[in-house]
Amino acid sequence: MNDWLEAEQRVERAQQLAESQQWDEALAELDAAIAINPNNAPWHAHRGFVLQQMDRSDQAASAFERAVELDPSDKDLLMALGTARMALGRFAAALQVFDRVGQIDRDFEPAYCHRIAVYAELGRHEQAEEMFYLAQQLDERCPHCFFHLGASLAMRAQYEQAIRCWRQTLALHPEYPEVRTRIARALRAQGQHDAARREYLEEYRNDAGNVELLVEMAEAAYEAGDPDAAITKLTQAIELEPDEPRAHLLLGGICFETQKYSRALRCFQRALALDDRLPGIHNHIGRTLAQLGKLKPALRHLRVALREAPEDKVLLACLASCYFNLNRFDLAATTYQKLLSIDGKLVAAHINLGICQYRLGMHDAGLRHCLLAVEFDDKCAEALRFAALGHMQLGHWRSARQALRKAAELAPEDPGIRRLRRKLIWYPLRSFLRRAIRPFRKQA
Template sequence: MVQQQQFSCSVDPGFEFDRSGRLEQHVGGLFKDTCFPVIEHSMPWIPWFLSNCHCGAQGACNDHRPETTPQGPWNRHVYSGSGHSTGIVRRRGVGRGLLTGYTSPFPESVYRDVPPPRKHPGMNDWQRAEQHADRALEFFDRGRLAEAEHELRQALSIHPDNADWHFNLGLTLEASGREGEALERFEQAAKLAPDQMHPMLAAGSMNLRLEQWEKARSWFEEARRHDAESEDAYAGLIEAWNGLGNHEEAEATFYMAEWSLEEPSALCHAAMAHGLIAQSDWTRAESCLRTAMGIDPDLPELRARLALVLVRTDRGEQAMSMLNRVLQDNADDLEALFASATLLDELARWPEAIERLERLLRLDPLHLDAHELLASIALRTRHFDRAIFEYQLVLRLYPAHGPSMLGLAEALLSIGRIEDASLLLDHVYKRRETTCRRSRLDASPLDRLASLLLAVGRDEEAMTTARESIERSGQSNDRLRNLALAAFRSGHSEIGWKASRRVLRLEPGCIRSIHNLALSSLESGRYRLAAGWISRGLACHPGDEDLRRLRVRLWTRICLRKILPGSRSADREPGEA
């Protein structure tokens, strides 16, 4: 059991929104006496690729979060493509996020063989555009993203057909958390430079992160046609097929990559393992992960995913032994520390998980995944002050992080701050296209948002969110139950009936659905239907107190109907799905 002193935090956190709707955090002296620095921007300028190594799709990202390097608090981290929790397509030649030999965040092509502008501006204008681009690079390196964006837009106003500058503007917007605008710039760069690979791969990766699987598939197909031996294109294509749920095509693409590439690909094996994990094919997933580790042992997150597979196959101790051996060789291995903390959390060994996370944070105070996992453990162990502290710290470093907003809202609800939680959930709901994307620690943010909206009484928004979750991720009992409850509460009885009947087809003894159908029938005056649902429920759950109370209410209504004339209601059932 987690000791109370491990989560000691006496702060009065709060938040509000400014007039533009942006979330503002007010934490008072929250950072005054801590080792966590307050930074001006949520992200430094971090390159997506090296000029001598074309970029590739990358999954299981940290949501372009900074990590620590020996040179400073910001790691030169390659951008990832997939935003969901199980994607692992990674860049070749990148070990633990460090770009060896890194010199510039721009590709060398930005400064070499730049094509002449189509409108042929004067030499002075051309030089001025180059000066704007050079200043953009300086601002980007210093983390001043707004100024970098302004300079690049100035350069593009002079030379609007420069694909490299569109691409670099996309990088700037991506680093600022504006993925939709970044995608437009990457696509524009790909149209202006159809012979270059990196804009296609960047557009495909951004679509993966935005969970626009079909568009991602199209871009990676284009990249594969451009270079039939591109490991990154094949890996991204496998990720896209997995996202679409077409695991047969993902497997066919994997075998095509194995046939086309000169050497076995660690990226493709890792991406294939992701799809196999989604299908719970643990044996083949383990084989793919071990093969990927044999090809490139430094590929990020392979050990963590192999540990997950071992846990799912009841080999948790073997997984822990594997990670402990890594830590014996290198006690400061950040990936192994986080993977072992995640595994300990999975095994409900929370004190040990907290110890690993705190050790990791001493090495890297800005490791956002560690702060998020620590907040999640605090929330589940009912240490709400510490959970609020950690979630607010994540949001201070990365203001657009949706899972932390949802966690913060849940923590606020738990301590009775319903208005604050409702305000925060409204912010998340209005921006759910960007905030409710799957992360490493939260694979179903829309489901969580729907449940929290129901908890604060925002039933219409909860119904919309539940519908979107079903459209995006398919039907499940929990999603249908959320939809039914939101529909019944908001007066959409037909939708509630259809959703509840679908649940009962999947789970005939679902007491919640039977109770909702009985209550809806009773409230609408369909007493015969209500009696039928109550009898069915009590046959499955004879001791259910709620159904017994509904039966008493039903008898009372029937007696009143016999006493008071003219109170008969039509006994008809709403249309079925």
């Protein structure tokens, strides 16, 4: 009897600790109570709630599953389990739970409301709309239903209708969280950047200090063509949360695009130190190091990035360029060949592969790629210039002159084309002289 009383007292203490957000201590009390009486469904549900607050979603779902095992007809326990599965992205499993609630009580509106969200996530939008209309028959003023239907419409790029749903959510519940952010995203998708900015600002007034929201506002500002405002927002986010890797990553990206490479590198390196699993982080660092001329360190990061994204064309082009600038023409050629196997019509890649092959003494192969570049873009003066160089190396003087003439018409001020035209005057004579003195060299 004393054990049962102790268990109940521990649950009461857990409740008090949870109210003061002392989650670890609350969990310890609940674990002790459940060890005494493992068959109390509400205690397991309470434990699931505490675990959710601690971001231990898998364990929270397991706790709710245990609660449902003990009391399989309790609608509230089932709804808690369904929402826990939704948080884990297990939408099909969540749908099974909500269907079960609907079978227990066909007039229980939350079962329909949550199924709107689940069907939307599963891409079953017609059924999401069906659930919305069924829910409306039970409670036409449910803000959650309009919110979830808006999400379904936005997934289908029906942004105007989605915004109308979310406006209705606000009419029913003016403080509904994140709804203005959803409206802002829909406005951004339609190119209405000023209107989106106003929605973001209104959301931030209601949720000041939200770092994730600041980061998204920075993305929107940069997308709208205002990098200075984006940098200001990200700097503010980093001041509030110095260890937020996404803020450092995005700030680095904006600095890179605005050619502030040293600052970009510092941001990317900080992001890497905070989270070495950030998608694309080695790609960002490698490309930034390459821009700063630090080619060998750049190669280390680019090779790591290539394992993560072996068909990233920008990454492959940067890697090949580093090899080229380090005079590793064999590796550069191999990388350009891989790039062209992904997209065979990249004019710059054909030109650069041709140059690598010239450097390796493979003049015929190099000329073929430069001619392919001309074929894909006959207005590219650079392709014509290097095709002319290949013709010169192979003694095709007439073809070289024709290519250079056309290149000069396209880019009359290009110094490289001018130099090559001057060289072309002497190339045939030098070739003749080399052939002419060969017999005398043999006699000597």
